[in-house]
Amino acid sequence: MAAAHEGTAELIVTVGYDSGGNSEVPLDRHASEAMLSSCEANSLEELIGKSWQHVRDALSTSYNRFK
Amino acid sequence: MFDLIIKNGRIVDGSGLPAFIGDVAVSDGRIRKIGKVDEQAKTTVDAAGKVIAPGFIDPHTHFDAQLLWDGACKPALEHGITTVVPGNCSLSLAPLKAEHRKKLVGMFNQIEEMPLKAFDEGVVWDWQTFPEFIERIKRDLTINVAPLVGHSVLRLWVMGDAAMQRTATPEEVVRLQALLRECLEAGAVGMSTSYVDMDETLQPVPSRYADADELDALACVLGEYGRMLQIVHEFYNADVTVARIDELAHLSIKHGIPTTLSPIFVNADDSGEVDKVITRVREQMAAGARVWPQVQTRPIDISFCFEVPSLLFIRMPKWYAIMRFGGHDDIVQAFSDTERRAELVQDAAAMGGVWERLVVRQVQTEANQGLVGMKLSDIAAQRNTSVIDTMIDLSIEEDLQAHFLLSGMGHNDNKKIGELMADPVVHIGASDGGAHILSFATYGDTGYLFSNFVREQGALSLESAVKKITYDTANIWGLSERGLLQEGYIADITIFDPETIARDVERYVQDVPGGGSRYVRSAIGVDTVIVGGEIAYSAEHGYTTAKRGQVLPGPTG
Numbered sequence: 001m002a003a004a005h006e007g008t009a010e011l012i013v014t015v016g017y018d019s020g021g022n023s024e025v026p027l028d029r030h031a032s033e034a035m036l037s038s039c040e041a042n043s044l045e046e047l048i049g050k051s052w053q054h055v056r057d058a059l060s061t062s063y064n065r066f067k
Numbered sequence: 068m069f070d071l072i073i074k075n076g077r078i079v080d081g082s083g084l085p086a087f088i089g090d091v092a093v094s095d096g097r098i099r100k101i102g103k104v105d106e107q108a109k110t111t112v113d114a115a116g117k118v119i120a121p122g123f124i125d126p127h128t129h130f131d132a133q134l135l136w137d138g139a140c141k142p143a144l145e146h147g148i149t150t151v152v153p154g155n156c157s158l159s160l161a162p163l164k165a166e167h168r169k170k171l172v173g174m175f176n177q178i179e180e181m182p183l184k185a186f187d188e189g190v191v192w193d194w195q196t197f198p199e200f201i202e203r204i205k206r207d208l209t210i211n212v213a214p215l216v217g218h219s220v221l222r223l224w225v226m227g228d229a230a231m232q233r234t235a236t237p238e239e240v241v242r243l244q245a246l247l248r249e250c251l252e253a254g255a256v257g258m259s260t261s262y263v264d265m266d267e268t269l270q271p272v273p274s275r276y277a278d279a280d281e282l283d284a285l286a287c288v289l290g291e292y293g294r295m296l297q298i299v300h301e302f303y304n305a306d307v308t309v310a311r312i313d314e315l316a317h318l319s320i321k322h323g324i325p326t327t328l329s330p331i332f333v334n335a336d337d338s339g340e341v342d343k344v345i346t347r348v349r350e351q352m353a354a355g356a357r358v359w360p361q362v363q364t365r366p367i368d369i370s371f372c373f374e375v376p377s378l379l380f381i382r383m384p385k386w387y388a389i390m391r392f393g394g395h396d397d398i399v400q401a402f403s404d405t406e407r408r409a410e411l412v413q414d415a416a417a418m419g420g421v422w423e424r425l426v427v428r429q430v431q432t433e434a435n436q437g438l439v440g441m442k443l444s445d446i447a448a449q450r451n452t453s454v455i456d457t458m459i460d461l462s463i464e465e466d467l468q469a470h471f472l473l474s475g476m477g478h479n480d481n482k483k484i485g486e487l488m489a490d491p492v493v494h495i496g497a498s499d500g501g502a503h504i505l506s507f508a509t510y511g512d513t514g515y516l517f518s519n520f521v522r523e524q525g526a527l528s529l530e531s532a533v534k535k536i537t538y539d540t541a542n543i544w545g546l547s548e549r550g551l552l553q554e555g556y557i558a559d560i561t562i563f564d565p566e567t568i569a570r571d572v573e574r575y576v577q578d579v580p581g582g583g584s585r586y587v588r589s590a591i592g593v594d595t596v597i598v599g600g601e602i603a604y605s606a607e608h609g610y611t612t613a614k615r616g617q618v619l620p621g622p623t624g
Contacts, residue, residue, distance in 0.1 A: 001378065002334070003367040003477025006180070007506045009378035026303065029378050033391065044381065063269045 002026065011035075011044070015052045025055055031062035069108040070094045070600060073562065076114030080552035081121040081538035083530050091119055093558040096600035096615065101552060110602070114562050117594050118529070121537035121550050122149025122211075122559030123513045127297075127329050127361055128500035129153060129179045130212075131160045136189040136580055138616060139209035142510050143500050145604045146570070146590040147561035149597075150549065150619065151500060154215030155329070156299045157261035157274040161200030161216070162246060167223045168192055173267030174219070179502035182583040189580025198253035201618050208616030209603050211559065213546060215297055216250040218260035218274035218285070230273035231266070240284045247288045254618045256544060257295030257325075258285060262311070264299060283318065290322030292623060295544055300328045305340035309347045316356035325543055329361030330497035332478040333487065341483065348492050359543050361496035362487045364516045365570075367477030368507065370428055372470045373398050373462050379473065385414040395467060402459045415455045421473065422454040427461065429470035429575045435461065440572030443471070472573070481519070485526030488516065488535065494543055495535045504585035511570025511588040518569035529565055546619050558600035561593065568592035 004010040004026065011032040015023045027035060035058035036042075039050045047054075071093040078101065079086045090104035100106075123146070130140045131153045140151055153159070158178065163171055175181040194200045197216060204212060222230035225242045235243060247258060260274040260282065289296055296318060301307040308328070315326040333341045344360065351358050371377035376390040389401050389411075401407045415422065425443040430436060438446055438461070447457040461469040478484065487493045498512045513536055520526045527535070541550025548556045571589040579585050596604040599615025 001381070003369050003479075005330075005332075005367070006503055007368055007370050009369050009371075009381075009476070011378055011381065024303070029376060032378055032381065033376075042384065 004028070013047065013055060015055060025059075027055070027058060028062055030065060031058040034058040034061035069099060069104070069106055071110045071112065071558075071597070071602070072104050072106070072108035073112045073114050073119050073560065073595075074104075076117050076119035076562065077565070078552060079118050079120045079530050079533045081534055081550050083534040083538070086118070086530060091552060091560065093560075093597070093600045096558055098552060098554055098556050098558050098560075101554060112562065112595055112602075114594070116564065117562050118533075118565050119552065120147075120533045120561050120563070121552055122561050122596065122598065123147045123536045124150040124152075124540040124544070124546070124550060125498050125500055125513075126152045126327070126494065126496040126540055126544060127155050127498055128509075129155060129158070129175075129181070129502035130500060131158070131214075132175065132181055132186060132190060133501045134204045134208075134212065135160075135191075138204070138207040138614065139603065139610060140501065141610070142587050142589060144210050144596055144598075144610070145593060146511050146513055147563060147568075147593050147596055148210065148500075148513065149559040149561065149603075150211035150213060150546065152213045152215060152256060152544065153501070154217055154255075155259045155297055156264055157217045157219040157259050157272055158264075159215060159217035159220055159259070161194060161197045161220070162224045162250065163200075163220055164195055164224060165192070167220075170223065170266075171220060174264075174272060177267040177269075178264045178272070179499075180505055181502070182505070182579060182581060184581030185579050185583050187581055196253075197250040197255060201254050205618055207614065208618070209610075209614055210598060210616045211549075211619050212616065213256040213544060213619040214254070215257050215259040215295070216247065216255040218258055218277065219272045221246055221250075221258070221285075222273040222277070226273075231270060231276065233276055234278045235281050240281050243281065244284055244288045247285055248291070251288070251292045251294055252623045254621050255294070256546075256620055257297060258289060259297040259299075261299040263301055279314075283321075286318040286322045286324060289324045293323060293325075293545060296324055296326045298326070298328050299330075302330055302332060305343045308344050312344065312347045312351060312358055312360075315358045316351035316354065319356040319358060320354070325357040325359065325545065327359040327361055327494060327496075327543070331360045331362045331487075331493075332367070333362070333480045333483050334477055335480045337480055337483070341487070345487070345490065345492065352492050357543075359494035360492070361494045362484065363478065363497040363499075364484070364488065364495065364512045364520065365498075366475040366479045366481075369473045369476040370470060370507065371473075373467045383414045383418065385411055398467060399463060402463050408459060411459070412453070412455050422458070424474050425454065425458065426472045426474055426572075427469065428472040428573055429468075430461070430465050431468045432465060435464060435469075439574070470575075481524065485520050485524045488520045489527040489531060494540070496540070504579065504583075506586070508573045508586040508588040511590065514568050514570040514590055514592070517563075517565065522566075549619070558597055560595075560597040562595040562597075564592040564594060566592070
């Protein structure tokens with residue numbers, strides 16, 4: 001959990017690469033909820049080990065709410 | 068006879084040298100004498116027990132729109148700010164063709180949270196070029212303004228819609244250079260660009276479509292005038308930030324320009340990431356580059372009310388479930404039902420002491436207005452109940468319109484930030500003044516510098532803190548004859564009580580054109596603010612009708 005620049009709470013997920021590298025991706029509320037739904041997770045711990053594609057799709061869901 | 072004498076103050080002149088007791092005399096907008104002044108003056112200010120300092124300079128603001136209806140940038144000025152730098156993050160209000168107004172307003176709304184209605188009702192669009200905009204804001208200027216021109220708007224002017232689709236052609240780059248040159252000659256202090264911001268359709272802002280050759284060509288023009296390049300970098304990733312520092316250092320040395328990147332945040336779980344950034348800055352500075360990382364003084368607070376789900380509650384399944392899936396009535400019902408409420412309290416108790424840090428930020432009933440700014444723990448003690456119960460009770464009393472603030476959730480490594488405040492390679496700034504007005508108050512960062520980092524933490528001396536936000540800032544930005552109390556310099560002066568200067572609690576006010584609202588903070592301990600030799604604000608009398616603000620650094624040639 002992190003405080004976003006605008007003063008809202010954000011969820012930070014870490015995406016691991018095959019090469020051993022990591023990237024931290026901040027998810028806003030809409031993306032976080034989409035991520036929980038697509039992973040059928042009831043808690044944050046249940047997100048661990050899920051595919052990066054869930055992160056990509058969650059971000060898309062958040063963006064697309066404006067379209 | 069002088070126009071103004073400030074008597075018996077503790078003079079902290081901005082140089083960083085030790086304070087001394089004396090008087091400051093002013094005439095024709097300039098400081099004429101410092102020390103013992105026996106002559107008479109039309110106006111005398113008694114500063115006994117107070118500090119007399121140069122006016123503070125805020126290098127990262129978004130007052131572009133507010134300047135069109137408020138030439139004092141209230142309440143920034145009453146915090147001792149005498150100069151603001153708007154136009155950061157690739158966004159300025161000029162140059163701007165009529166057909167791009169809607170687009171730019173959308174970007175300001177998305178990125179800086181400026182309400183659309185404020186533009187509709189507070190702005191008369193009577194300019195297009197940058198020189199016309201400068202003339203427009205000069206009509207009613209109480210505060211000094213050192214405006215950046217935004218890279219995104221330069222691209223919009225030259226490339227139209229293609230600015231949001233592709234890199235510039237060589238011919239367009241030449242036109243961008245000519246346009247930037249026109250802005251600098253009219254008085255722009257530099258150019259801003261962004262690598263991270265999104266527009267109102269969540270697409271990258273125009274500056275993000277520029278390639279390295281375009282930025283190099285524009286930096287070349289900045290070099291002709293020695294003006295600033297400001298960037299918003301990928302502040303959430305230290306490795307990419309280091310790469311941007313290298314890029315800025317290259318441009319700085321090649322074109323002889325100052326550069327600045329903002330913001331730099333330091334979280335308590337930072338794990339040394341900020342050290343990577345500052346170490347690289349130090350290395351590049353040692354090599355001759357001017358790359359100034361901006362660090363803001365205030366921590367980031369998370370705010371919430373129960374009308375809108377907040378991820379703050381995502382680790383509390385019962386709370387998040389009702390916030391996410393229940394409507395207003397479901398939430399009130401859950402709070403009011405004895406059994407469900409007990410479950411919620413038990414769920415929240417698992418979060419430990421975090422609730423002790425809650426502060427009431429906004430309420431709608433008259434009865435509870437006195438609670439604004441109070442810690443929930445203090446209210447709970449008054450009511451003889453728990454903090455969590457108090458949060459629930461207040462939410463019911465306010466029909467879920469009680470807003471709470473969990474302080475210091477980000478940019479919260481207080482000790483490390485204190486070290487950065489004192490670091491000679493760190494530029495104190497990034498206040499975002501005038502932006503995010505519906506999320507938090509962007510005023511009072513200078514008061515917080517003195518209250519938290521000088522008085523409470525002792526991270527830097529009073530003299531050093533004043534220097535950082537006056538003389539250092541003026542030097543970094545090339546603002547001549549400012550930032551120092553020196554005979555012959557422009558009389559921008561702030562008088563404050565070093566024992567009390569601070570920021571007040573956040574307040575919700577409705578003073579934005581179009582019936583809009585914003586969060587503000589009043590100043591504590593700021594006695595008098597003088598701009599261009601005239602009193603613009605005093606704690607006793609409030610704002611005056613002074614209009615001595617200037618556009619800095621002003622036209623070239």
